[in-house]
Amino acid sequence: MEKKTVRGTGVVGGYAYAPAAWTRPAYVPPATASHVAEDARPAEVERFKAAADAVASRFTERASAATGVATEVLGATAALARDRGWIRAATKLINGGEQAEQATAKAIDQFVVQFEKVGGLMAERTTDLKDIRDRVVAELMGLPEPGVPKPTSPVVLCAQDLAPADTAGLDPTMIKALVTRFGGPTSHTAIIARQLGIPCIVAASDLESVVEGAPILVDGTSGIITLSPDPAQAQELVKQDAALREEIRGWAGPAQTADGVHVQLLANVSDGAAARKASTSPAEGVGLYRTELSFLTAQTEPSVAEQAAIYSEVFSAFPGQKVVVRTLDAGSDKPVPFANHEEEENPALGVRGIRLGWKNPGLVERQLDAIAQAAEDNGVEKPWVMAPMVATVDEAFEFAQKCRERDLTPGIMVEVPAVGIMPDAFLKEVDFFSIGTNDLTQYTMASDRMASSLAMLTDPWQPAVLRLVQNAAAAGQRVNKPVGVCGEAAADPLLACVLIGLGITSLSMAVNAIPAVGVQLGKVSLQKCQQVAAQVVESRNSRDAKELAAALLR
Known part of the structure; x- marks a missing residue:
């Protein structure tokens, strides 16, 4: 096999070198079958x-x-x-x-x-x-389940796509990396690969050129798969990567740059159990509490008291520390039964997030009442609360007014490009921003973030997205208001350095991603982050941006 490369979208950094192993294909039932009497x-x-x-x-x-x-x-x-x-x-x-x-x-x-x-x-x-x-x-x-093989020696797992059952049960001592032809940066494959701490590349359209058993080198940062690499060079890269991983395993925080500038790293959580787990990690608090995930199966709206009890579990896990609560981000891909969703031609651009209040009078107010009650029960003063999918200054004003009536600290998500275009006007109304890079990228690039064919467009390294992040961060600095990032971008160690260089004040991510980000931040100064960020936003495309950052930061 001639030496060549296959490109995809790198979603979990690191190097792996091992033979390729493809998943077992599914069994297709016969097209014709006898009629059942x-x-x-x-x-x-x-x-x-x-x-x-x-x-x-x-x-x-x-x-x-x-x-x-x-x-x-x-x-x-x-x-x-x-x-x-x-x-x-x-x-x-x-x-x-x-x-x-x-x-x-x-x-x-x-x-x-x-x-x-x-x-x-x-x-x-x-x-x-x-x-x-x-x-x-x-x-x-009566046949064995299709899916992942059970290797007896280390391999790089290759697949058209991977289902949750495939990725969740992987043994990272045998599966050294994941590479899929389909999938996107926020797919289950990427999320679980990040939890396992193994390199991962998705949307590698030419992956079928990789032959079963052929040795390949995977670079999860650049998204490059090298076929038949030089063994000595590949092994040296893996050795260096192993040393970095050992450093990550021993990292205990808090995060700071090489010149001693503190960087607040927070956890994304979905409920009390996740918050309690995060409290045992180096996370300094919660940067995104996704309240809607507690209600996806609720047929009727929980009472204020019931909601308060649920929110209390998260507040109590981080006494005296920062907890940012997001109001219901339901609709589109996360409908809740009690929210009176109507069928829409394009639900991702429809009635979701803060817009649910339009057709559910009192829904937002009752949730804010519950958050205020939970905060009072746990001795939390002026808890941080943010609204998703805010697109107009009037929405920001109205939400902030409701929060302040309840002694809550109001903020909004920056995920609609309108906010990134005119951030100063929005920051006049609220006390903080939290940038949701998943949706911000989707809307900025007009690309479904779940479509593997559009993975290059839905990459948060897109310069247009980074420009909007830069706008929001600069607006925050002008009025001394915090601007954090809580999307998947925060979990990318190299991109985290760029975000800090752009003026972001905190990063919130999956708990398991925190040590890798902390280690990377500790290797560079704030001035270096700022210099790199200034160059990266001038890039022509996401690939150039990522490769430039890797060259300058490593």
Whole structure:
């Protein structure tokens, strides 16, 4: 095999050198199958339900054995495997004479089409649905589950895409890196690879040129896969990377640059359990508490007292420390049953976030009441609260007024480009900004952040996105108000240096990403970060920006 490279989008940095190992393909049921006689259909339905239940139970078992994000991801997939919608659709097909294998494939494929039309996070869940389909079909056919091989020596795992069940159960001592043809920077593959601490590249469109068993070098920072690299050079890069990882494992904080400038590193959490885990880490508080994740299955709006009890768990995990609560960011890819969502042609640009208050009178006010109550119960003075999807100065003014009436510190998310274009006007109304780089990138580049074909556009290294971050940070400095980042960009060690150089005052990320960011910040001065940032924002594209930062900061 001639030496060449394959490019993708690097989402978890680091080097790995090992033979390539491809995932096992799914089993496809025969296109034609005998018609199930009417008197045999009840038994066929039971055979189908037993297979679906067996697959769901295995997901649940894996969730129980996993930790952190993997537990949440696998638990969500187990729930999807038991979803009454697709099971009802498959049962209907079987009662119409279809065999269980064909009914499973047809029922789930119907939902895949629906999810793809919705877009956003729902489109990403199609990977989960297809994985469930393939596992149920394999169970019905009496075959081993498709997916990840069980290597006896280290490999780089290659796949078209990876489902949560594949990534959550990986052994990082054997799987040295993940490379997928599809997927994006915020996919399950990227999130769990970050938790495992192994290099990861997604959206590598030419990945099929990688041959099973061929030695490859993966650079998770640049997104470059080198086929048949020089063994000595590859091993030296991996050795250096191993030394860095050892340094990261021993890092305990707090974060500061090489010249002693403190950098506040915070945790993103979804509930009390996640907050308690984060409290044992070097995190100095919570930079993003995603309240909506506690209510995704709630059929009726929880009372103020019920909400306050939930929020108290997060406040109590970080007594006396910074906790930033985001009001419901529901809608689009995260609908909550009680929020009166209407069907929309483009939900990512529809009624979501702060806009939910338009058709749910009192929803925002009751949540603010609950946050204020939880803060009072835990002795928290003027807790930080921010609204998502704010697009106009009037929205910022109205939200700030409601917060101040309850003695809350008001802020807004910077994820709509309008805020980054005219940040001074918004900062006249609120006390802080928190930049959500995932959505800000999506809206700035007019690209669905879950579409693997658009991964190059939805890269937070895009210079246009960094310019908006720069605008927001500069506005904060002019009036001495904090501007943080709470999107996935904060978890990228090199990009974290650029963000600090642009004037960002705090970084919030998944707990497991904090040590790597802390170590990288400690290797460079604030002046160096500022110099690099000034050059990076002038880049032509995201690839040039990332490569320039890597060259200047390493």
